[in-house]
Amino acid sequence: MSDNAHLAEQLDLISKLLELNGADSFRASANARAARAIEAWPADICAVARDRGKPALMEIEGIGPKLADKIIEYSRDGRIKELDELRAATPAGLLDIMQVPGLGPKTVRMLWQEGKVVDRASLQRIIDDGTILTLPRMGAKAVEKIKASLALHVEAAQRLRLGPAAAVADRVLAALRPIVGDSPMAFAGSLRRGKDTVGDIDVLLATDNATISRAAHEAFITMKGVTGVVAGGSAETRTSVQMLVGFSSRWDESDDSPPAGEQAGPRVQVDLRIMPKASFGAAIMYFTGSKEHNVAMRLRALDRGLTLNEYGLFPEDNSTTEAPHKRGIAPIASDTEEAIYNALGLRFIPPELRENAGELSAFALDTPPASAPAALVSLSDIRADLHAHTTASDGVLSIVALATEAKRRGFHTIAVTDHSKSSVIAGGLSPERLRAHIGAIHAARGEIDGITILAGSEVDILSDGSLDYDDDLLAALDVVVASPHAALTQDSATATKRLLRAIEHPLVHILGHPTGRLVLRRPGLSPDMATLVAAAKQHAVALEINAHWMRLDLRDTHIRQSVDAGCVLAINCDVHHPEDFDNLKFGVQTARRGWLPRERCINTWDAPKLHTWLKAKR
């Protein structure tokens, strides 16, 4: 875990413990806000603390003098005294209870103070013996809800990776489409923003037709894969179901594929929300988030004397008694997101950027064109893949089959990059086999035209940073992707030296999945990214964004840091199966989350430009 992520976790914990201890809620949320700002910060925040001190920290939005001191304390001691004291004063089990849906800080504090609850077991005890009913605001219905939440919470909680989540959403949309006709319908939330994991899936449908609305609701709750309708949602405007993820792949035989029995396996909550057509833009903006982006947008509206909610952008008339849409006030903008952004002096902000990380100022209409961000990379810009495996190592496609599939998808170049000898389990090639393989790749060029097949290798970066083949052999390759595969628990300093050595190697073009992380499975290396991106820029090495949803490595914050440093990046599918090309969209979304401009992604370049760039190292 990076220092930023760890520090953010500590501050978030401080926020939660403050709430539990009845501290001022604005003080608690200030800590949580700072945690999110730090987590999204592209550079190493501890380095900022050490090198530039308190004033530089206080320039970050949401960080004032007190929080700057805490960051400095953390960067110096690796801990924060305030957190230690709060932990000592609060039973650890209360944090666990606060995870249960329906139990917020106020209720948990009351249970602790009045009911002597300190963990899940003691909560269960006072439910069972009935004493919970004697506590304030604890009626029979409230207790029933807590009981149900406790039971359900055991199997929920886990977030879902982007790939399986997108597959569920696509399934839902495909099932509803025939019923809703051409009514606007889309998914929102962190899935639309392309985050690497999502908590639940929000599907929005806009219709003014009650018949369509009822039919969609009915089809939704009877869809294949639905294992239960979540209580609540009296009206048909919001329905929540639990749905089987039912997604398996070579990565997930251990933890995501259902064991025997049809109703088993991981589930995800899917919400269907039905709203009037006229509110669709405001609603999808609202449900897409992020929360921080929404808050910033509302503040921007207030600055301009307007009110923004999920029904539209309204003129503010200072009647605080009732929401504007309920008083029949006509919205200034509501049917499309673009109209709302424009009415607030902004260009349309792509969903991937909506994290309140500078996007509002960057997309302001009055920003001079010179300082406006360049066009972001998009899926249709990608014309090449530079990281793919064949049957020579652990892929399932022959060289020609791989090239044929790449051509079918509109690429002008495909690089064959099988594993090197140290990746024994993946069938890594000995130097002799690689020489023969290069010959086979050259021969395959005669069997298919309209696409360039490059001879390459995904070469292991060994634990000391040396590469898995001699320079003579590497020089015979058109493209070298150097990747770490083993020793992924090295400390940060060792990992930095290791990867730096690979970047400085004159025959390396691309640093493949630089940290080796697996989403929700393995943290991978945490090298000093500032050092790596500076070296990558200097040595003209492209940093890879591995598009597989299990990797998404580099991650969004690292990409932003690389972009700021002036690096070029590669978005590669790491193809083993033909379907792996479909993961490209996740790589592109992640790249966009890191603000990657089209021209800085080498996979968007035309063939002459890309091939010239590769040859510069030969």
Add this chain to the structure above:
DNA sequence: GCCGTTTTCGGCCCGACTGTTTTCAGTCG
């Protein structure tokens, strides 16, 4: 605990829903 061309003190995003209440507190998204 942060923040400021209407404030250095007194604010701090908005609305729906639920359950416990006689007017509202808490939670969620």
